[in-house]
Amino acid sequence: MQQFENASAGDIVLSIADRIIENRAYLSEIDGKIGDGDHGVNMAKGFGMAADRIRGNDMSLATAFDTLGTVLMTEIGGSMGPLYGVMFTQFAETIEKSSSIDAPAFSAMLSNGLDGIQSIGSAKVGDKTLLDTLVPAIAAFDAANADGKPFPEALDALVLAAEKGRDSTRDLVARIGRASRLGERSVGVLDAGATSCALILKALALGAKQKLLISATAGR
Amino acid sequence: MTVKTLSARKNGTARAGAEAGTEPIPLRYGDDPYVWACWLYYEDHMTQGDIAEIMGISRATVNSYLADARARGIVNISLEPSRLSSLSIAQELKRHFGLHDCLVVPSDDNTRPLIDRLGGAAAQALAKLLKSGDTLAVAWGRTVLAIAEQASVPGLQDVTVVQATGGTAANFAYTPELCASVMAGAVNARLVNITAPAVVSTAEIRDMLLREPLIESQFDALGKANKALFGISSLRPNSTIHTSGFFESVSLQQYLARNAVGVVAGRFIDGQGKPVAGPLDDRIIGISLDMLKAINLRIAVAGGFDKVPAILAALRGGYVNVLITDAATGRGILNADGVTELDQKLSQRPKIDHRAALPSNFRTHIKKFLNDPNDVVEEMLDGVVKAHAGYIRPIKGSHRALVARTGPRPGKVGLVIGGGTGHEPCFLGYVGKGLADAVAVGNIFSSPPPGTIFQCANAASGGQGVLFVYGNYAGDVMNFDMAAEMAAEHNIEVRTVVTTDDIASSPIEDKEGRRGVAGNFFMFKTAGAACDRGLSLDACEAATRKANARTFTMGVALEPCSMPQTRRQNFEIGPDDIEIGMGIHGERGVIRDKMMSADEIADRVMDRIFSEMKAAPGDRVAVLVNSFGATPLMELYILFRRVEQRLSAKDIKIEANWVGHYCTSLDMVGASISVLHLDNELTELLHHPCDTAVLRIG
Numbered sequence: 001m002q003q004f005e006n007a008s009a010g011d012i013v014l015s016i017a018d019r020i021i022e023n024r025a026y027l028s029e030i031d032g033k034i035g036d037g038d039h040g041v042n043m044a045k046g047f048g049m050a051a052d053r054i055r056g057n058d059m060s061l062a063t064a065f066d067t068l069g070t071v072l073m074t075e076i077g078g079s080m081g082p083l084y085g086v087m088f089t090q091f092a093e094t095i096e097k098s099s100s101i102d103a104p105a106f107s108a109m110l111s112n113g114l115d116g117i118q119s120i121g122s123a124k125v126g127d128k129t130l131l132d133t134l135v136p137a138i139a140a141f142d143a144a145n146a147d148g149k150p151f152p153e154a155l156d157a158l159v160l161a162a163e164k165g166r167d168s169t170r171d172l173v174a175r176i177g178r179a180s181r182l183g184e185r186s187v188g189v190l191d192a193g194a195t196s197c198a199l200i201l202k203a204l205a206l207g208a209k210q211k212l213l214i215s216a217t218a219g220r
Numbered sequence: 221m222t223v224k225t226l227s228a229r230k231n232g233t234a235r236a237g238a239e240a241g242t243e244p245i246p247l248r249y250g251d252d253p254y255v256w257a258c259w260l261y262y263e264d265h266m267t268q269g270d271i272a273e274i275m276g277i278s279r280a281t282v283n284s285y286l287a288d289a290r291a292r293g294i295v296n297i298s299l300e301p302s303r304l305s306s307l308s309i310a311q312e313l314k315r316h317f318g319l320h321d322c323l324v325v326p327s328d329d330n331t332r333p334l335i336d337r338l339g340g341a342a343a344q345a346l347a348k349l350l351k352s353g354d355t356l357a358v359a360w361g362r363t364v365l366a367i368a369e370q371a372s373v374p375g376l377q378d379v380t381v382v383q384a385t386g387g388t389a390a391n392f393a394y395t396p397e398l399c400a401s402v403m404a405g406a407v408n409a410r411l412v413n414i415t416a417p418a419v420v421s422t423a424e425i426r427d428m429l430l431r432e433p434l435i436e437s438q439f440d441a442l443g444k445a446n447k448a449l450f451g452i453s454s455l456r457p458n459s460t461i462h463t464s465g466f467f468e469s470v471s472l473q474q475y476l477a478r479n480a481v482g483v484v485a486g487r488f489i490d491g492q493g494k495p496v497a498g499p500l501d502d503r504i505i506g507i508s509l510d511m512l513k514a515i516n517l518r519i520a521v522a523g524g525f526d527k528v529p530a531i532l533a534a535l536r537g538g539y540v541n542v543l544i545t546d547a548a549t550g551r552g553i554l555n556a557d558g559v560t561e562l563d564q565k566l567s568q569r570p571k572i573d574h575r576a577a578l579p580s581n582f583r584t585h586i587k588k589f590l591n592d593p594n595d596v597v598e599e600m601l602d603g604v605v606k607a608h609a610g611y612i613r614p615i616k617g618s619h620r621a622l623v624a625r626t627g628p629r630p631g632k633v634g635l636v637i638g639g640g641t642g643h644e645p646c647f648l649g650y651v652g653k654g655l656a657d658a659v660a661v662g663n664i665f666s667s668p669p670p671g672t673i674f675q676c677a678n679a680a681s682g683g684q685g686v687l688f689v690y691g692n693y694a695g696d697v698m699n700f701d702m703a704a705e706m707a708a709e710h711n712i713e714v715r716t717v718v719t720t721d722d723i724a725s726s727p728i729e730d731k732e733g734r735r736g737v738a739g740n741f742f743m744f745k746t747a748g749a750a751c752d753r754g755l756s757l758d759a760c761e762a763a764t765r766k767a768n769a770r771t772f773t774m775g776v777a778l779e780p781c782s783m784p785q786t787r788r789q790n791f792e793i794g795p796d797d798i799e800i801g802m803g804i805h806g807e808r809g810v811i812r813d814k815m816m817s818a819d820e821i822a823d824r825v826m827d828r829i830f831s832e833m834k835a836a837p838g839d840r841v842a843v844l845v846n847s848f849g850a851t852p853l854m855e856l857y858i859l860f861r862r863v864e865q866r867l868s869a870k871d872i873k874i875e876a877n878w879v880g881h882y883c884t885s886l887d888m889v890g891a892s893i894s895v896l897h898l899d900n901e902l903t904e905l906l907h908h909p910c911d912t913a914v915l916r917i918g
Contacts, residue, residue: 021315022315025786028783028785028786032783032788032791033791041663041664041783041785041786042663042666045663048318051318052318052538055536056492056493056536056537057492073669073670074669074670074671075669075671076663076666076669077640077662077663077666077667077668077669077672077695077699078640078662078663078666078667078695078699079667079693079694079695079698080695081666081667081669081695081699082670082695082698082699082702083698120698121694121698
């Protein structure tokens with residue numbers, strides 16, 4: 001079966017946090033071009049605080065997502081706090097009852113996360129936001145599943161689409177958030193939220209692939 | 221030994237050739253001025269000025285030769301590998317465990333015992349970390365004594381060293397008493413010993429001793445510690461903890477049986493850093509793990525491969541935020557915690573910087589008054605709370621939620637304002653009698669989270685509802701809306717006025733989409749006065765909405781601002797350019813134009829304001845000329861002068877004006893002009909008395 005254990009997968013969230021913290025300066029730099037330059041700092045702070053609470057506690061993926069979502073939602077503020085906060089909280093709620101996670105569960109998790117974001121934000125695809133990464137990534141994952149591709153291959157498709165979506169923001173005009181005040185001048189620069197979202201999805205997908213590999217080896 | 225060449229060089233011979241001391245390139249360098257310049261610089265250790273003279277070229281040319289020589293690989297600058305590797309390990313430890321700082325001693329230098337080398341490194345680190353006024357808790361052990369013996373931090377004032385545990389009669393040289401007293405001597409500190417045994421025979425005796433006034437006062441001193449210095453002890457069979465006699469060996473076995481892997485400041489922890497319960501717990505007199513964790517800077521000094529599990533446990537448990545160790549141990553800790561990429565990173569060759577040399581006055585970082593950049597908001601708030609203690613106090617001890625001392629009262633609508641930091645005196649300077657009742661404080665340029673805002677609403681509530689007034693930014697709207705929902709669940713009715721005074725941020729058709737900037741000042745004043753007059757929530761909201769609809773702001777930036785955490789400017793602006801339509805977050809303006817005179821700039825802004833403000837001759841306005849942070853009052857008055865000329869030319873009367881720092885954007889150079897088009901109601905509310913840290917009327 002192509003699935004991995006929820007119970008021991010909390011460390012995936014640690015690797016997501018690691019990627020965000022590593023890219024703190026980069027994210028702030030691209031944010032500084034059209035936003036206010038605090039994206040990396042605030043993201044690193046929130047993900048770092050959550051990682052401190054997760055590390056060493058042997059959490060399930062659901063609990064680790066919940067910890068991250070709660071920290072982002074309640075302690076970080078800014079716009080990314082609530083947006084990513086609601087996404088991770090939705091991830092957690094979707095999978096909290098599942099002992100193992102297969103491709104349909106993973107897909108449901110992503111979709112509910114997206115619904116959460118859309119319930120509090122008003123952005124659409126093409127507005128130069130994190131949705132330009134998240135929406136095509138989920139679509140690619142679901143399409144790969146529909147084609148009967150194995151779970152790991154669907155995860156590869158997810159990462160590819162996320163990065164393509166991120167890159168698409170370079171040519172978009174910002175229509176929401178602080179960058180939107182710049183109008184046409186926002187063209188030519190990546191959106192910081194779309195970039196951090198691609199980092200998150202890639203770390204999530206790689207983590208899931210690793211877990212799949214472990215459970216496949218163990219099952220043999 | 222100079223060999224003269226006949227081939228004249230392109231540069232300089234004509235000018236410098238006649239001078240004494242002018243040396244053509246010796247033969248062995250051929251015709252290569254790069255090699256010659258490098259030789260003189262790196263081998264003969266001459267200054268660039270001397271080389272310029274010798275070669276008969278300008279100093280700038282020497283500088284570019286040297287830079288090109290590095291880029292072309294004529295010169296390779298390399299770091300000594302063992303030092304590079306200890307630096308990489310330190311950086312990785314710092315990142316991986318989220319440490320405040322980490323120092324790693326190279327492992328290949330085996331001339332001195334490890335404890336001495338760690339002691340020496342820690343002694344040097346202590347000289348940087350210890351400040352006047354600190355209270356340092358000092359634990360005991362061989363390493364701690366080695367640090368104390370090598371430490372020397374002269375010039376400190378009012379430092380206190382407190383022994384972190386009780387004393388011991390054990391027969392070893394590094395007793396708690398000695399460690400603390402040698403350290404106190406080394407840093408010129410007042411010494412507080414704990415004059416009780418570290419381990420007593422029963423829990424009752426411990427409790428009795430702790431109630432003794434003398435020992436109680438010594439523990440009070442320990443409780444004030446803001447820095448701690450301690451070793452980490454392994455529980456492996458060869459550890460000195462077994463032979464020191466500090467703990468009874470029978471009890472030690474019981475802790476071992478419960479998976480204790482290390483001892484931190486006399487307390488046992490397991491592999492994850494969790495406290496291990498055991499028979500000694502109630503009989504130890506000394507710092508507890510909770511007390512330790514509450515200390516701001518927790519410096520652990522430990523090395524040796526047998527200590528890897530113990531140090532890792534202490535790091536996982538969060539007892540340490542400054543680690544001083546050696547390279548082998550550091551690598552072992554990282555490997556044990558699953559970091560494997562380090563070796564790949566170390567094997568990568570250091571990158572060579574190919575950028576051209578920059579002039580000596582080029583800055584890569586902006587100078588700022590900072591300690592730890594990560595603490596900038598907390599430290600500022602610490603200062604604010606103390607400086608303005610007469611006006612504001614923390615809600616439930618949090619500096620992120622501040623309430624006016626004489627603000628909220630039963631029967632009055634509460635006014636809550638807030639937003640990110642970096643705009644000081646916005647928003648916390650406007651909290652006090654007659655103005656806002658509470659302020660929620662976020663990170664730099666970043667909205668506060670909902671919980672903080674809700675606490676403010678709760679504190680501001682006088683039973684008649686609460687008004688939220690804040691600038692229109694996506695993050696603020698989301699967080700304040702969530703807080704409003706939380707308040708509703710607690711039966712507090714919340715109304716929200718989102719300010720949108722920045723006329724440059726969107727066209728008039730999208731007035732609701734505009735951002736709120738310095739004109740907030742007028743909205744806060746209006747709302748605060750309406751609330752203080754005891755108007756209903758409806759009336760307070762309506763007055764504030766009216767003020768918002770009649771306030772027009774536009775800003776101009778001359779230079780960008782720089783973020784404390786990066787100390788870099790957060791966007792670029794050309795030497796001759798200005799940004800018109802600047803917001804208060806360092807986000808770029810809407811139009812970039814060439815630099816122009818103060819009057820031309822003021823005219824550009826006033827023309828835009830007049831195009832929207834339908835003021836008739838004889839109407840009255842209030843004016844705010846606001847600095848973005850770095851623009852001095854001198855220039856603000858020059859702008860105000862022109863604003864006044866333009867208004868009086870239209871026979872518009874200035875009822876009141878403010879010139880200064882009212883809503884800033886860190887250190888941005890620039891200013892904004894806000895005009896409030898008054899009517900009778902707004903005029904009355906504007907003159908209503910208020911008393912806050914930055915605004916006093918009546």
